[in-house]
Amino acid sequence: MILAPLRGVTVRAFRRAFADAIREAGFSEAFTPFVPAAEGCDPLKDRELRDTAGEPVALTPQFIGKSPSALARCLEKIKDAGFETADLNCGCSFPMVRKKGRGSGLLRTPDLLRRMLDAGCSAMGDGKFSIKTRLGVERPDELLALLPLIDTYPLRFIAVHARTAVQMYDGECDSRALAEIEKASKTPIVENGDLDWRDRKGMVGRSFIRSLGERDDIGELLGRYAEICAAELCGERLVVGRLKELLAYWKDLPRWRRVWPFAKRLNSLSELLLAVAPSRR
DSSP states (O other): OEEOOOTTTSSHHHHHHTHHHHHHHTOOEEEOSOEEOOTTOOGGGSHHHHOOTTOSSEEEOEEEOSOHHHHHHHHHHHHHTTOOOEEEEEOOOOHHHHTTTOGGGGGGOHHHHHHHHHHHHHHHOTTSEEEEEEEESSSTTHHHHHHHHHTTSOOSOEEEEEEETTTTTOSOOOHHHHHHHHHHOSSOEEEESSOOGGGOOSEEOHHHHHHHTTOTTHHHHHHHHHHHHHHHSSSHHHHHHHHHHHHGGGTTSGGGTTHHHHHTTOOOHHHHHHHTSGGGO
């Protein structure tokens, strides 16, 4: 089971603060939220990769970009630093990313996708490079049509979120489309999207994050998370914002329904931590 990359949530500070919970849940690996692979970028200066001490499980850097040469340089740097695996984000569904040809936008440019796969597999080696993607941009058969191209590369696996990019996280996952991909693909498929972390399989994110809100020790864990965030972020406002991104995953849980409407309006870290303390619920 792989911890999915959730932008602004499963960041380094989160993985450190919730390290025991991540291991206890049965994760064996975590993907970083995407790191830019662009000209002039040094991935080892990115907070996600700059210091890997305290990582609870094996860490795979995920990159986003549309420059094969920049991707190759980034991968060579992380490989020299000791990372053994890497991933290319071919699934980010946010319109601003997709319309610029990055993330799921790569599904609309097969030649560029081919050159990105060339760069990734050449830099990392056989079975060390993967892609995370969607069923397609607008239609659930777009990835299926690209499999003859993708299967020519010695990828580690293809992680497939079983929605289209335009769906974002709305609607249900398309299990039928995913089954067609699994049947047709010569490359191993790792399922992603609406999986229950208790099944201990696939790439899981949101269900695990939601489960944390039900832990008896969540007040202590949030305090630890805030402490680590404060040490790496500039300003209390950023720390409060980081905590609120996590709290938003719990707003519909019974024990958080009364807390969230109040907590989301707070701008003071001390007041926010007091509001979410177990005694307040």
